[in-house]
Structure formats: C-alpha cells, structure tokens
Amino acid sequence: MAHNTELGRRGEDLAVEHLEARGMRVIDRNWRCRIGEIDIVARDGRDTVFVEVKTRTSADFGHPFEAITARKLARMRRLAVAWCEQATEPVGRIRVDAIAVLAPTGARTVVEHLEGVS
Template identity: 40%
Template sequence: MGAHNKEIGIRGENIAVKHLLRQGYVILERNYRSRHGEIDIVSKHNNTIIFVEVKTRSSLAYGRPIESIDYKKIKHLQYTAQGYMQWKGLYNQGCRFDAIEVVIGSFGTKPKINHIQNII
C-alpha cells in the first residue's frame, strides 16, 4: 500500500470511529492484530461486540469499497475475532461483523459513510 493509500485508510478509520461514537458505540480497540490478521475497530454496542472492517476510497471509480472484502478477508476476520474473544474471556458474549464504507471524495466535500451491519 502506498503512502497516499495508507493516509486515506487512516483518515477513513478516524471518520468511522467518529461515526460509531455518534451512534453510541464504545470503541474497545483500534487496529487489533493477531497472527491471523487485523481488525480495524473492535467496538461494543447494546452488549454486543462488533468487529468492524473499514474500507475507504477517494472515489467510486473502481467500485464500492465493500467489494474488496473477499472470502479470504472474511476468514481472516473470523479467526482474528475468535482469538480476540478468547483473549478477553468473552465466551458467552454475542458478536457480529460490520463494515463501514467511507468515500472521501474531493477536497472540501463531506465524506460519505455507509455502515453495513452483519456482513458475515
């Protein structure tokens, strides 16, 4: 990932965190890593642990951001989340997987946010 894309990704994650906080979510972790992969945001809402994958684009020229979440990525998310739940001892805790699409657009325009629940 180039420096520009990494910068866009970080900006998108910051926008996603603000969105989740406005919706009443509690942020538990950012960029949680294990040997299986990384989860962008681990949050909690209504007693449910929510694992959030954030996909950010500067435009829709190459399709919707969520289209980049493939089967392999989903498997990594599941294994990483399972490890997180075990690490924290959350054996009887409900969880779900969400995605947040962020399209930043051109300078001066408000980013577009699409929060998709239960992607798995």
C-alpha cells in the same frame, strides 16, 4: 504508499466517529495477531462488534464494500475468535460489520455502515 496509509487512517477515524455517534463504544483499534488485523472492535450494548473499514477517494474501481470479499469475511471471523480468546471482559454476542468511507477530494465524505455482514 504513505497516501494510502494516511487515507486509511482518516477513514478509520471517520468510522470511529460514526460508531460513537450511534452510541457504540470503541474498545480496540488496529488489533493485530499472526493472522491479520482488526480495524475496530466496539461494544454495541452487550455485543462485541468487529468492524472492517474500507476507504476510497472514488468509486472508479468499485465501491469500497466490493473489496470485502468472502475470503476477507472468513478471515475476520477467525480474527474475532482470536480477539475473544485474549479478551479480559465478557464478550457477549459477536457481530462483524463493515464500514465504507468514500472521501473524494474537495467533496463531501460519505460513511456507510452495514451491520452483520458475516
């Protein structure tokens, strides 16, 4: 379990680097409420972006994006609403993105970003 936690944290760190390199500003990480957790909340211009990050060391059991199901996206939409309800600054438009991090041991890490998945 510690390996998975460490891998997930590494993937989220790489996702943050990716988003910031694209000019986005991360405003929250690992935000939790009673219904779940949002990995990353970022600002992209006036938009508030809720990002689900999936990290894998290989695609042996499927691509990381395959783990983001319709059920997971529905939960992300509910979480986005909950986050917006407690926000202290204007939210603007909201968007749900997904980032897949494929980080094989001893090989180059690949970060893929899909915008507006929900």
